[in-house]
Amino acid sequence: MRIAVCVKQVPDTTEVKIDPKTGTLIREGVPSIINPFDQFAVEEAVRLRDAAGGGEVIAISMGPPQARSVLVHSMALGADRGVLLCDRGFAGADTWATALSLSLAIKKLGEFDLVLCGMQAIDGDTAQVGPELAQLLSLPQITYVDKVEIEGRKVVARRQLDEGYEVVEARMPALLTLMTPSDFVPTNPPFSKISRAQKKPLDTWGICDVGGDPEKLGLKGSFTTVTRVYTPPKREKAVMLEGTPTEIARKLADVLAKEGFI
Amino acid sequence: MTEPIQVNFEKCTGCGLCSKSCPFGAITIVEKKARIGELCTLCSACVQICPVQAITIERREVKVDLSLYRDVWVVTEVGEGCMKGVSFELLGKARELAAELGQKVCALLLGHGVRQYTDSLAEYGADVVYLAESEALARYTTDAYSPVISGLIAKHKPNIVLFPATRMGRDLAPRVAATLGLGLTADCTGLSIKDGMLLQTRPAFGGNIMADILCPYTRPQMATVRPNVMPKPEPQRGRRAEVVEVPVKLDPKSARVHLREQVRTCAAGGKKIDEADVVVTGGRGACDANGFELLQALADELGGVVGASRVAIDLGKKPKSVQVGQSGITVSPKLYIACGVSGAIQHTVGMRGSKLVIAVNTDPGAPIFEFAQYGVVGDLFQIVPALTEEIRRRKACK
Ligand SMILES: Cc1cc2nc3c(=O)[nH]c(=O)nc-3n(C[C@H](O)[C@H](O)[C@H](O)COP(=O)(O)OP(=O)(O)OC[C@H]3O[C@@H](n4cnc5c(N)ncnc54)[C@H](O)[C@@H]3O)c2cc1C
Ligand SMILES: Cc1cc2nc3c(=O)[nH]c(=O)nc-3n(C[C@H](O)[C@H](O)[C@H](O)COP(=O)(O)OP(=O)(O)OC[C@H]3O[C@@H](n4cnc5c(N)ncnc54)[C@H](O)[C@@H]3O)c2cc1C
Ligand code: SF4
Ligand code: SF4
Numbered sequence: 001m002r003i004a005v006c007v008k009q010v011p012d013t014t015e016v017k018i019d020p021k022t023g024t025l026i027r028e029g030v031p032s033i034i035n036p037f038d039q040f041a042v043e044e045a046v047r048l049r050d051a052a053g054g055g056e057v058i059a060i061s062m063g064p065p066q067a068r069s070v071l072v073h074s075m076a077l078g079a080d081r082g083v084l085l086c087d088r089g090f091a092g093a094d095t096w097a098t099a100l101s102l103s104l105a106i107k108k109l110g111e112f113d114l115v116l117c118g119m120q121a122i123d124g125d126t127a128q129v130g131p132e133l134a135q136l137l138s139l140p141q142i143t144y145v146d147k148v149e150i151e152g153r154k155v156v157a158r159r160q161l162d163e164g165y166e167v168v169e170a171r172m173p174a175l176l177t178l179m180t181p182s183d184f185v186p187t188n189p190p191f192s193k194i195s196r197a198q199k200k201p202l203d204t205w206g207i208c209d210v211g212g213d214p215e216k217l218g219l220k221g222s223f224t225t226v227t228r229v230y231t232p233p234k235r236e237k238a239v240m241l242e243g244t245p246t247e248i249a250r251k252l253a254d255v256l257a258k259e260g261f262i
Numbered sequence: 263m264t265e266p267i268q269v270n271f272e273k274c275t276g277c278g279l280c281s282k283s284c285p286f287g288a289i290t291i292v293e294k295k296a297r298i299g300e301l302c303t304l305c306s307a308c309v310q311i312c313p314v315q316a317i318t319i320e321r322r323e324v325k326v327d328l329s330l331y332r333d334v335w336v337v338t339e340v341g342e343g344c345m346k347g348v349s350f351e352l353l354g355k356a357r358e359l360a361a362e363l364g365q366k367v368c369a370l371l372l373g374h375g376v377r378q379y380t381d382s383l384a385e386y387g388a389d390v391v392y393l394a395e396s397e398a399l400a401r402y403t404t405d406a407y408s409p410v411i412s413g414l415i416a417k418h419k420p421n422i423v424l425f426p427a428t429r430m431g432r433d434l435a436p437r438v439a440a441t442l443g444l445g446l447t448a449d450c451t452g453l454s455i456k457d458g459m460l461l462q463t464r465p466a467f468g469g470n471i472m473a474d475i476l477c478p479y480t481r482p483q484m485a486t487v488r489p490n491v492m493p494k495p496e497p498q499r500g501r502r503a504e505v506v507e508v509p510v511k512l513d514p515k516s517a518r519v520h521l522r523e524q525v526r527t528c529a530a531g532g533k534k535i536d537e538a539d540v541v542v543t544g545g546r547g548a549c550d551a552n553g554f555e556l557l558q559a560l561a562d563e564l565g566g567v568v569g570a571s572r573v574a575i576d577l578g579k580k581p582k583s584v585q586v587g588q589s590g591i592t593v594s595p596k597l598y599i600a601c602g603v604s605g606a607i608q609h610t611v612g613m614r615g616s617k618l619v620i621a622v623n624t625d626p627g628a629p630i631f632e633f634a635q636y637g638v639v640g641d642l643f644q645i646v647p648a649l650t651e652e653i654r655r656r657k658a659c660k
Contacts, residue, residue, distance in 0.1 A: 011285075011286075011467070013467050013468035013470060013607060013608075016467060016468070016470050016607075064300045064301050065300065066301075088265060088300065091300075091302060091303060091304055092266065092302075092303060092304030092305075092319075094445065095436065095446065095448075096439065096440065096443070096444075096445065096446070099440060122467075122468055122588075123466065123467050123468075124448075124466055125448065125449065125465070125466050125467070125468065125588075126436075126446075126448035126449070127432050127436075127448065128432075128435075128436035128439070128446055128448055129436075130436075131404070131432075131433060131434075131435075131436035131437045131440065132436045132437070132439060132440035133440075134437065134440075135408075135436075135437050135440035135441055136440055140404070140405065140518035140519050141404055141433070141437065141519075142519055143429070143432070143433045144429055144433075156522070160429070160582075161429050161526075162428050162429045162430075162591075163341075163342075163526050163534070163583065164524070164525045164526040164583075165524075165525055166521060166522075166523065166524040166525070167521075167522040167523040167524075168519050168520060168521055168522060169519070169520050169522055170518055170519045170520070171518065174518075174519075179589070180589075182572070182575055182576045182582065183576070218266075218304075219266050219304045219319070219321065220266070220321075222445070223443075223444060223445025223446075223477055223479055223480050224445040224446070224447055224475050224476070224477050225306075225321060225475065225476050225477075225478060226305050226306050226473050226474070226475055227306065227461075227474045227475065227476050228306070228307075228310055228473065228474040229285065229305055229306070229307045229310075229466075229471050229472065229473045229474075230471065230472055231470070231471055231472070232465065232469070232470075232471070232472045232614075236635075237631065237632065238621065238631045238632070238634040238635055238636055238637035239635065239636050239637070240631075240636075240637045240638070240639065241636060241637070241638050242639075245640065245641075245644040245645050245648040246648055246652075248638050248640065248645055248648070248649075249645065249648035249649040249651065249652040250652055252620065252636070252638070252645075252649050252652075253649065253652040253653055253656055255618075255620070255636055256564075256597070256653070257656065259596075259597070259618055261540065261564055261596075261597055262564070262653050262656055262657060
């Protein structure tokens, strides 16, 4: 069983706060973490490899040099090796250029039974890289998967729908995007595993290494451009209602009556 | 390769504004000049903030004739025996955009036994309906829908294509975008025309920041839009559309993903949480004892439904289908009452669009109060039953 897992390094958006005075993002001290959905993907890849009785799990990330840490983390979770796509020419990629870069790396690495992605990254929040990558690799895709098993040459996955879920099967190779099931508890690898992971093979590839055309990657290859980023307009602070529960209930009911709810 | 982002040191005054504005912490001020490090993602936040225009980002050139592309398309989605509301919301937006551009609105309708919906698509704003009727399209699958839609786009060259940001749309739109080599903007909350182009506004960073995005180089300009963020237009009864039949020849062997089992669920009580006018949501604070029963009683009194934070779902108090937030459902009811919900970003992105928000929380510092018009610092186990009782009393007096 040979599995490629795409992992992205993201700022921990639960830690990102907005400066109440200036309205700008406070990113000081915000840790960079592995995208939570990708952690689940890595753990599933390792489990599936082991259940299949062996194989190889390769974690791939595109990002600045410090994105190395998410690959080390992935290897501490059990991935066999890591590949970091790191080149200023990759920077500024939109989802298309990101998917194209990842597809070049995956093709260079050879044949895979499965390619796993997270459902979405918690910074860009687009959920587009997985399906775009599937198309570029000409693979069938199964998105929003929270449960996956292998039966012979088939992958069987439970995917969440807007209402309910469905269980589908596909012949491998296939690409899956994973969402964490609500009972998932991420593994915190112990120090011993992290230090062992430091010794696993980790390659760093630039545009030339993957045989890419610099005109088609990074910012130059992107079709979308971000023209402005800003903090969303703040709402006015709530009117606080005080008193005993009965008094508060009366005041709330007045509001609801005024707005036509009762 | 030269860096696409450059700082003009002659202009730069070292004021440091850019460094503060960079969401990725990529800028340091060295010897009173801005230096851009490798963390830079070329997001352009610094370019706009610099008071002396010292930072520039070089972009690619336009190579195709963009004026050949016309009309605003909406990919519609059919639910269980009905047209999904988001299809009408998108048609409303498409009408607005098309009117400004002097172009037509076209709806794409794919499925089996869906011809019946062409009239309502016309009433909600479609001038043309592309109808692809086939047994092979009865259930949404990537392998069937993506080539049909990619083919239509390649043939008719629309200017703009809008997809619903539902599970279906978010599976489909990027597949189509990658097939045709097009840009795609995710989860837009605002769409308008600026200098003839589609200005797409969307949240990122879990709703912490907003971004304006353009697709300057390719056509069509494509975007996904979440349900409940655009208002549903008033239908114009009797309005007609031209129906264009799209012949579908799908090789059954081309399907690579096969269905084994499907389970459809709905929020208890039938009404779906993203369609309700009133949502009463409970968080961890409501997970003790009979907290959710109290919320249900209040919701019943107001004709609403009960929602939950992810914590409450994880504790098994409510099914996943009523989870409000980033990894749940986006709601925009007329009234949202949050009880024992702290207001974490992942939660508030899912309820920001609500018209009137009331929050009850024992902690006066809870962030949810920043999203509420009315706040109560208090114990929901006292406040909620008192309010339910008060509403009952008033209704009885009417
Ligand atoms: C404010 C802002 C808004 C943006 N909006 C858009 C937009 O609307 N459309 C658009 O095309 N681009 C957009 N971008 C660019 C987009 O964020 C980047 O292209 C990003 O590299 C990939 O998108 P994502 O983070 O949304 O990933 P998603 O598509 O949400 O990620 C899904 C999965 O893909 C894999 N993956 C994604 N990125 C990487 C990576 N670098 N390395 C390894 N695996 C990865 C992971 O498995 C991840 O779980 C935006 C950027 C910013 C800063
Ligand atoms: C990738 C990711 C995705 C996520 N997606 C979602 C999502 O879709 N939706 C979501 O909701 N969360 C989501 N979360 C989780 C989110 O970060 C928060 O952990 C969660 O929203 C907190 O839920 P809560 O407000 O119920 O609980 P808490 O944060 O524990 O807050 C409980 C609140 O109740 C108050 N309280 C306690 N007792 C009472 C009482 N008797 N009366 C009144 N108030 C009381 C407390 O003061 C406190 O403010 C996600 C997290 C991640 C990392
Ligand atoms: S904002 Fe402009 S002038 Fe100020 S430090 Fe940055 S580049 Fe220089
Ligand atoms: S373009 Fe964005 S990421 Fe790059 S330096 Fe400017 S603000 Fe930072």
